[in-house]
Amino acid sequence: MENKETTPSVTPAAPRPPSAAPMHRESSGPRRPGGGGRRFAPRRKVCRLCAEHVDLVDYKQAQIVRNFCTDTGKILSRRITGACAKHQRQIMRAVKINRNLSLMSYNG
Numbered sequence: 001m002e003n004k005e006t007t008p009s010v011t012p013a014a015p016r017p018p019s020a021a022p023m024h025r026e027s028s029g030p031r032r033p034g035g036g037g038r039r040f041a042p043r044r045k046v047c048r049l050c051a052e053h054v055d056l057v058d059y060k061q062a063q064i065v066r067n068f069c070t071d072t073g074k075i076l077s078r079r080i081t082g083a084c085a086k087h088q089r090q091i092m093r094a095v096k097i098n099r100n101l102s103l104m105s106y107n108g
Ligand SMILES: [Zn+2]
Pocket: 047, 048, 049, 050, 051, 083, 084, 085, 086, 087
């Protein structure tokens, strides 16, 4: 009696279709250097009036006061001007006095 070779009934594993390739995203998309961060280096603001050793902001010096105002007559905030608290108070007072004396306008 001869031993007949049995054909395997299980089919070999089919090759993967190309669409099932793993998603690798290595070279696509813009790369941020440094992993992203702030665009501008923070700069320490120094109060301009302290730098010039101005003890008291005089309302009569309208040019100085006007440097801390917008064109429309608004008082700029400390975040923008970098003025210290002492000088910011004096600027606010000077601006309000000047408006009253019509040395400065309320609305530009
Ligand atoms: Zn100051």
